[in-house]
Amino acid sequence: MPADNLVEIKDLDFAYDDRPILNGISMQIPRGKVVAIMGGSGCGKTTLLRLIGGQLKPSRGDVLVDGRSVPRLKDDELYALRRRMGMLFQFGALFTDISVFDNVAYQMREHTDLPEELIRDMVLMKLNAVGLRGAHQLMPAELSGGMARRVALARAIALDPMLIMYDEPFAGLDPISLGVIGQLIRKLNDALGATTIMVTHDIQESLLIVDYIYFMSDGKVVALGTPDEIRASRHPFVHQFVFAEADGPVPFHYPAPPLAHELLGKGARP
Amino acid sequence: MSKRESGPGPLLSTIASIGHHVTDALQRLGFASRFFVMLLLCSGQSFRRPNLTIREIYYSGFQSLLIIMVSGLFIGMVLGMQGYETLQRYGSADALGILVALSLVRELGPVVAALLFASRAGSSITAEIGLMKATEQLTAMDMMAVNPIARVVAPRFWGGVISMPLLAALFSATGVFGGYLIGVVFIGVDDGAFWSQMQASVDFRYDIWSGIVKSFVFGVAVSLIAVFEGYDALPTAEGVSSSIKSTVVKSALAILALDFVLTSFMFREAG
Amino acid sequence: MSRKLLDLWVGFFVALGLAGVLFLALKVGNLSAANFSEAYPLTAKFANIGGLKVRAPVKSAGVVVGRVADVRFDPETYEAVVTFSIDGRYHFPKDTFALILTSGLLGEQYIGLDPGGDEKMLKPGDVIAKTQSAVVLEKLISQFMFNKASEGPAANQ
Numbered sequence: 001m002p003a004d005n006l007v008e009i010k011d012l013d014f015a016y017d018d019r020p021i022l023n024g025i026s027m028q029i030p031r032g033k034v035v036a037i038m039g040g041s042g043c044g045k046t047t048l049l050r051l052i053g054g055q056l057k058p059s060r061g062d063v064l065v066d067g068r069s070v071p072r073l074k075d076d077e078l079y080a081l082r083r084r085m086g087m088l089f090q091f092g093a094l095f096t097d098i099s100v101f102d103n104v105a106y107q108m109r110e111h112t113d114l115p116e117e118l119i120r121d122m123v124l125m126k127l128n129a130v131g132l133r134g135a136h137q138l139m140p141a142e143l144s145g146g147m148a149r150r151v152a153l154a155r156a157i158a159l160d161p162m163l164i165m166y167d168e169p170f171a172g173l174d175p176i177s178l179g180v181i182g183q184l185i186r187k188l189n190d191a192l193g194a195t196t197i198m199v200t201h202d203i204q205e206s207l208l209i210v211d212y213i214y215f216m217s218d219g220k221v222v223a224l225g226t227p228d229e230i231r232a233s234r235h236p237f238v239h240q241f242v243f244a245e246a247d248g249p250v251p252f253h254y255p256a257p258p259l260a261h262e263l264l265g266k267g268a269r270p
Numbered sequence: 271m272s273k274r275e276s277g278p279g280p281l282l283s284t285i286a287s288i289g290h291h292v293t294d295a296l297q298r299l300g301f302a303s304r305f306f307v308m309l310l311l312c313s314g315q316s317f318r319r320p321n322l323t324i325r326e327i328y329y330s331g332f333q334s335l336l337i338i339m340v341s342g343l344f345i346g347m348v349l350g351m352q353g354y355e356t357l358q359r360y361g362s363a364d365a366l367g368i369l370v371a372l373s374l375v376r377e378l379g380p381v382v383a384a385l386l387f388a389s390r391a392g393s394s395i396t397a398e399i400g401l402m403k404a405t406e407q408l409t410a411m412d413m414m415a416v417n418p419i420a421r422v423v424a425p426r427f428w429g430g431v432i433s434m435p436l437l438a439a440l441f442s443a444t445g446v447f448g449g450y451l452i453g454v455v456f457i458g459v460d461d462g463a464f465w466s467q468m469q470a471s472v473d474f475r476y477d478i479w480s481g482i483v484k485s486f487v488f489g490v491a492v493s494l495i496a497v498f499e500g501y502d503a504l505p506t507a508e509g510v511s512s513s514i515k516s517t518v519v520k521s522a523l524a525i526l527a528l529d530f531v532l533t534s535f536m537f538r539e540a541g
Numbered sequence: 542m543s544r545k546l547l548d549l550w551v552g553f554f555v556a557l558g559l560a561g562v563l564f565l566a567l568k569v570g571n572l573s574a575a576n577f578s579e580a581y582p583l584t585a586k587f588a589n590i591g592g593l594k595v596r597a598p599v600k601s602a603g604v605v606v607g608r609v610a611d612v613r614f615d616p617e618t619y620e621a622v623v624t625f626s627i628d629g630r631y632h633f634p635k636d637t638f639a640l641i642l643t644s645g646l647l648g649e650q651y652i653g654l655d656p657g658g659d660e661k662m663l664k665p666g667d668v669i670a671k672t673q674s675a676v677v678l679e680k681l682i683s684q685f686m687f688n689k690a691s692e693g694p695a696a697n698q
Contacts, residue, residue: 053413055409055412055413079415079417080415082412082413082414082415083414083415085413087410087413089406089409089410090406091405091406093405093406093407093409093410094407095402095407095410095411096401096405096407106414106416107414107415107416110414110415110416110421111415111416321544324547324548324551325547327551327554327555328547328550328551328554331551331554331558332550332551332553332554335554335557371569375565375569375570433554433558435558435562436554436555436557436558436559436561436562437558439558439561439562439565440557440558440561442561442565442569443560443561443564443565443569444561446564446565446568446569465568468569469568469569469570470605472569472570473570473596474566474570476596477570478562478565478566478569478570481565482562
């Protein structure tokens with residue numbers, strides 16, 4: 001991997017109250033690349049994004065973004081850093097009380113003193129990039145799921161961020177929207193010269209667009225590699241994931257006592 | 271492992287659950303206080319953009335006008351009728367103006383207006399902030415380097431604080447008018463006696479000003495409860511709905527308890 | 542909603558609210574009638590003030606000219622020291638008489654000022670020398686009964 005990493009995660013631990021989520025995660029996200037973080041639901045992927053964005057503090061280890069340690073930043077420094085990050089939330093998280101146009105213009109109005117005509121041009125350009133320039137007057141409630149995701153994408157790139165993070169960009173989309181979003185993620189990353197981290201469990205779509213993949217399970221990195229390496233991998237976890245097998249290293253059952261014991265009387269209680 | 275086999279006895283577990291509730295309540299109180307301090311610290315930031323607060327005055331103040339004025343009118347009319355009923359037995363129907371005005375400006379105006387405000391505006395503030403939290407809009411705002419307390423919470427709080435005294439004054443004013451309507455226009459109490467007796471015994475600094483102070487305090491309490499319950503809501507449908515319920519219940523309790531405290535301070539020497 | 546329209550409605554709301562306050566202040570309250578901003582204090586000592594309370598009116602010829610500001614007990618003379626503030630527009634002669642009166646038979650008590658004929662006027666902070674205490678109904682009744690009782694046997698004889 002190249003030495004120039006935009007994001008570096010070093011031996012990171014995190015726990016909600018007493019429930020450990022991440023155990024000793026280390027990752028390097030090289031500048032200019034699209035990197036996917038994969039794993040089953042609830043393995044701590046979203047938590048990882050929040051740690052990179054500084055919304056959560058790790059219990060051990062460090063997160064470096066552009067060479068600066070995120071957990072140690074002061075509030076105003078953190079806000080300055082976040083202006084250079086864009087994040088797409090799982091369900092878009094558009095502001096429902098303002099129009100599509102105002103959603104995309106939101107950060108420009110909050111953080112810059114640009115004249116309204118210039119903001120208008122910039123917003124229309126961003127919306128054009130996601131193919132929704134014609135929808136700028138609609139309210140978020142009038143959009144379909146895929147369109148809302150694209151508007152959120154336009155909002156995430158409003159200030160031309162150096163780092164774009166996607167939290168489950170493909171969740172709940174039809175195959176056509178899914179392909180559209182996938183292509184957009186790749187295209188926007190290259191056009192903006194940004195770096196992309198994408199948390200997802202949609203392996204087939206990801207293999208088409210990303211440069212590098214990390215596999216996570218139980219709060220640890222279990223496998224990593226380029227799409228070609230992943231396809232060829234003999235790792236049982238990766239194999240299960242790529243071929244969508246129901247059972248394997250990721251168990252079908254939530255940990256529980258054997259079914260027979262639970263059905264056949266209390267005496268068998270452990 | 272079952273609780274019954276190894277856990278404490280029923281008495282001990284009752285005590286433990288009481289203790290748990292107490293620590294929970296204290297923890298929430300602590301968080302609420304910290305939240306209030308954060309809110310005050312962020313207020314300077316949001317005052318630099320007065321448009322945000324003006325918008326909230328529109329939603330919580332202007333849109334509550336109708337319910338406040340209509341309720342005020344009816345309460346004043348009822349006071350006029352009941353007051354006349356009682357006063358005329360003692361031959362002092364002329365004092366109707368005093369009764370209507372004093373009960374409105376001292377008590378009913380601030381208290382009833384605050385109760386209406388809590389259920390009309392407070393609950394919708396809680397719902398709005400709670401839903402923004404549930405749909406990750408607050409998190410998204412935070413990730414966009416916009417402080418949600420300064421941008422969303424503080425304007426709503428100050429909008430409520432500013433609206434409340436104005437609404438209470440309007441409530442009292444329409445109420446006095448309602449009392450006049452019933453007492454003077456319909457029943458026929460002497461017009462001059464109604465106003466002059468009222469003016470002779472309602473003191474601006476003493477009665478009206480303390481009513482305004484009361485409604486300001488209620489405004490702070492209701493707005494704080496409303497924004498806090500919204501901000502602290504669990505990000506689910508049940509969480510938001512129970513926060514709304516809790517806003518209305520807690521506001522009502524806070525208003526009535528504060529009213530008792532303030533009244534005992536303000537009107538003590540009048541005895 | 543456009544910003545101008547929003548501002549307009551909020552402006553309307555605030556103006557209406559302030560009008561409400563003004564209505565309460567001028568029409569319901571007595572801010573216009575009794576502006577005691579330039580009031581001056583006077584003091585009087587009474588042997589008994591009855592039920593006189595702070596903020597009770599001070600009247601002269603039936604017109605309210607001030608209000609009772611403070612009631613204290615003087616531990617040396619065992620008298621009640623009443624301070625009241627008088628509207629700055631009115632001045633009273635040195636030999637003004639201060640009485641504690643009752644409005645109606647059972648009404649509230651107030652201070653009545655009977656002006657004398659002195660050339661000199663009372664200055665702010667002065668003490669009114671001539672006072673008459675409150676008529677306490679119980680005392681009056683017991684006095685009356687006592688008189689009756691002492692008269693009674695004499696009449697029989």
